[in-house]
Amino acid sequence: MAEAMNTLGRDRSDRLLGWIERILMVVGAACLFWAGTSSLSAIAYQYQEKVSLERGLPDRTNADDPQHSATVGRSQSLGRLEVPRLGLSVVVAEGDDDTTLAAAAGHLPDTPLPWEDGNTAVAGHRDTFFRPLQRIQVGDEIRFATRQGTFRYRVTRQTVVNPDDVWVLDPAPSAALTLITCYPFDFVGPAPQRFIVHAERLGGASGDTQASTNGGNPR
Numbered sequence: 001m002a003e004a005m006n007t008l009g010r011d012r013s014d015r016l017l018g019w020i021e022r023i024l025m026v027v028g029a030a031c032l033f034w035a036g037t038s039s040l041s042a043i044a045y046q047y048q049e050k051v052s053l054e055r056g057l058p059d060r061t062n063a064d065d066p067q068h069s070a071t072v073g074r075s076q077s078l079g080r081l082e083v084p085r086l087g088l089s090v091v092v093a094e095g096d097d098d099t100t101l102a103a104a105a106g107h108l109p110d111t112p113l114p115w116e117d118g119n120t121a122v123a124g125h126r127d128t129f130f131r132p133l134q135r136i137q138v139g140d141e142i143r144f145a146t147r148q149g150t151f152r153y154r155v156t157r158q159t160v161v162n163p164d165d166v167w168v169l170d171p172a173p174s175a176a177l178t179l180i181t182c183y184p185f186d187f188v189g190p191a192p193q194r195f196i197v198h199a200e201r202l203g204g205a206s207g208d209t210q211a212s213t214n215g216g217n218p219r
Contacts, residue, residue: 079146119172153199175201
């Protein structure tokens, strides 16, 4: 009798484990499908916007023209950000919400646009578009190709700050660019700090879009 009860108990345990394995497999497959779909959507968005931007970029732009300004709606693409030495090339869209950052780097709406004076801030995820920033160095060139022209920057420093250190967004006396991503780069889960790249703009806008297109190494 005891042996029969033990056998029955083992059968029940085996069936329970079998069901648990099946449920875990279904959950795992669903997670992989979601991740794959999100990744493909981001790749498609990046490709479509890069083609659109390249077709719409001007041949020449006068940065001193009083009409040299444009407004951008939320989630609208601003341009293409490149760090040639790192092979980083990513479309930047207006906004810092989750939907925008899943498909692009995001321009923080409360900061100046790249064709305006001041401190332009762009955020991106460390595990996707901004992953190469872990190898950035002082002196590296950054290019921001927009429909208002291509703007060039030089990296001046990097800092690691806490999430509430909003001083990195303070207005700058001259045109500057601030890139923001989570830190450490290899941290699992929500990262406790932020990695900041500070760069100064070099001159005005350039209409030489061919150099921007060929100088980078889009992923």
